[in-house]
Amino acid sequence: MKKIGIAGYGSTRFSKNDIPIEELLLESTKQVFQTTSNLSQDLIDGVLVSTNDNSKYLSAILSELTGIKPKISHTIEHLCSSGTNAVISAFSYIASGLADVILVAGGDVIGNPGQVLEWDKSRGQFNHPIYWGSMFTKAHKRKFNTTEEELAIVSAKNHKQAIDNPNSYSHKPYTISQIMNSKIITDDLRILDCSYPCSGSASILLASEDILKKFTDTPVWISGIGQKTNSASFTKNDLSTLSSTVSASDDAYTMSNTNPNEIDVAEIHDAFSVCELMAVGDLGLTKKDKASEFVRNLFNTENRKINPRGGLIGAGHPLGATGISQIIEITQQLQNNAQKRQIPNARKGLVHNMSAAATSSTVLILES
Amino acid sequence: MNKFQNELKGGNFVISECTSCNQVVWPPSNFCNICHNNTIWRNANNIGKIIEFSKKNNDYFGLIEIEQNLKVMGKIIGSETPRIEQKVELKNCSYNKTPEFIFEIISN
Numbered sequence: 120m121k122k123i124g125i126a127g128y129g130s131t132r133f134s135k136n137d138i139p140i141e142e143l144l145l146e147s148t149k150q151v152f153q154t155t156s157n158l159s160q161d162l163i164d165g166v167l168v169s170t171n172d173n174s175k176y177l178s179a180i181l182s183e184l185t186g187i188k189p190k191i192s193h194t195i196e197h198l199c200s201s202g203t204n205a206v207i208s209a210f211s212y213i214a215s216g217l218a219d220v221i222l223v224a225g226g227d228v229i230g231n232p233g234q235v236l237e238w239d240k241s242r243g244q245f246n247h248p249i250y251w252g253s254m255f256t257k258a259h260k261r262k263f264n265t266t267e268e269e270l271a272i273v274s275a276k277n278h279k280q281a282i283d284n285p286n287s288y289s290h291k292p293y294t295i296s297q298i299m300n301s302k303i304i305t306d307d308l309r310i311l312d313c314s315y316p317c318s319g320s321a322s323i324l325l326a327s328e329d330i331l332k333k334f335t336d337t338p339v340w341i342s343g344i345g346q347k348t349n350s351a352s353f354t355k356n357d358l359s360t361l362s363s364t365v366s367a368s369d370d371a372y373t374m375s376n377t378n379p380n381e382i383d384v385a386e387i388h389d390a391f392s393v394c395e396l397m398a399v400g401d402l403g404l405t406k407k408d409k410a411s412e413f414v415r416n417l418f419n420t421e422n423r424k425i426n427p428r429g430g431l432i433g434a435g436h437p438l439g440a441t442g443i444s445q446i447i448e449i450t451q452q453l454q455n456n457a458q459k460r461q462i463p464n465a466r467k468g469l470v471h472n473m474s475a476a477a478t479s480s481t482v483l484i485l486e487s
Numbered sequence: 488m489n490k491f492q493n494e495l496k497g498g499n500f501v502i503s504e505c506t507s508c509n510q511v512v513w514p515p516s517n518f519c520n521i522c523h524n525n526t527i528w529r530n531a532n533n534i535g536k537i538i539e540f541s542k543k544n545n546d547y548f549g550l551i552e553i554e555q556n557l558k559v560m561g562k563i564i565g566s567e568t569p570r571i572e573q574k575v576e577l578k579n580c581s582y583n584k585t586p587e588f589i590f591e592i593i594s595n
Contacts, residue, residue, distance in 0.1 A: 240491070243561050253543075
């Protein structure tokens with residue numbers, strides 16, 4: 120298979136502002152053109168847009184706004200993991216030989232319709248994500264004796280790390296005590312345990328090995344891909360495991376011939392605090408019953424290995440942009456270009472992106 | 488509006504079951520996801536057990552297993568704090584933009 124890598128990227132700041140989706144997508148794409156050497160419109164074979172927005176024909180609109188006339192263009196929607204799934208599609212087009220260079224632009228506007236899955240009648244009236252977040256949290260507390268403080272540490276760490284991410288929604292530090300005493304959402308969730316839906320866009324340029332050299336001297340390769348969908352309905356989940364994450368990571372590790380202990384830095388889908396604790400175990404980054412201790416140690420030692428960008432909790436969660444923003448962070452880390460967020464000597468990174476209460480997960484392995 | 492929603496509006500919780508392999512198909516569908524034959528509607532069990540629960544404001548809610556392969560989120564009422572594996576009875580169901588299920592704890 121052809122080697123395929125990341126040739127360029129751009130991102131807006133994530134915010135609560137109600138900005139038209141076209142404007143957001145254009146802004147992050149504009150940055151791709153501004154920061155990628157030798158890039159011109161005629162070199163781009165495909166334009167894929169990942170979004171949950173109801174607007175029509177966004178890939179064609181973005182192409183017209185940027186002067187691209189692609190051979191392949193369409194929108195990809197997969198709720199919260201739309202971004203990484205659009206990248207898998209772009210990867211596949213390039214690997215097949217149908218394209219050499221593809222722009223993937225992700226974005227969503229605060230209040231987008233991707234936050235509630237109306238189809239899932241099994242959730243009854245409890246169809247907002249806070250309810251599945253509460254079920255996972257309560258189950259984790261029950262199985263692993265997880266404390267409120269251990270959950271709050273996830274949020275404290277990620278809010279702290281987001282301060283050094285210029286595009287994050289939050290730049291405010293919170294103490295563990297502030298998080299534990301923040302607004303009660305349910306008996307098992309505080310407001311600061313929740314990621315925040317917001318507006319934002321992130322774009323990346325993927326290219327095959329031959330052409331990539333034209334755009335960058337510091338290529339980052341996508342060496343492993345795993346995607347697993349178990350269901351669409353939340354109530355089929357086992358509450359003790361993100362089973363789609365386990366399957367997706369097994370495939371990604373196998374494809375890239377990587378062992379979890381080789382991962383230097385990871386972006387984890389912390390929709391709620393408990394998701395980070397579950398994911399670090401299910402991805403094999405630590406033992407499942409040591410997840411709280413693992414994250415506590417990272418926090419106490421100011422080790423940014425997990426969610427250096429601030430995660431969804433700190434950076435915000437514009438659904439269609441989230442997975443792409445995670446990939447950009449790992450790319451910058453592997454290029455030794457993450458500034459204050461930099462993990463020393465990072466060589467291999469992992470991206471973990473989920474949808475709809477972990478009914479579907481995507482895992483990517485990136486290497487420098 | 489389909490039969491599932493219409494029946495819920497009338498206070499009746501129906502589920503779909505395959506006419507060929509007898510599997511319950513949930514969330515409801517006219518089509519079996521095992522053998523791809525058509526399904527029929529039948530009443531769901533009205534006794535279930537609590538898989539997990541939490542509380543928002545003063546109301547308990549949780550994940551209830553009604554039958555094998557059929558779990559649903561609903562409100563939990565009763566005079567005591569819920570427990571895992573505790574039996575509950577469907578006391579009321581309705582449809583108002585979303586399905587609504589209310590389960591009552593069966594005291595030992």
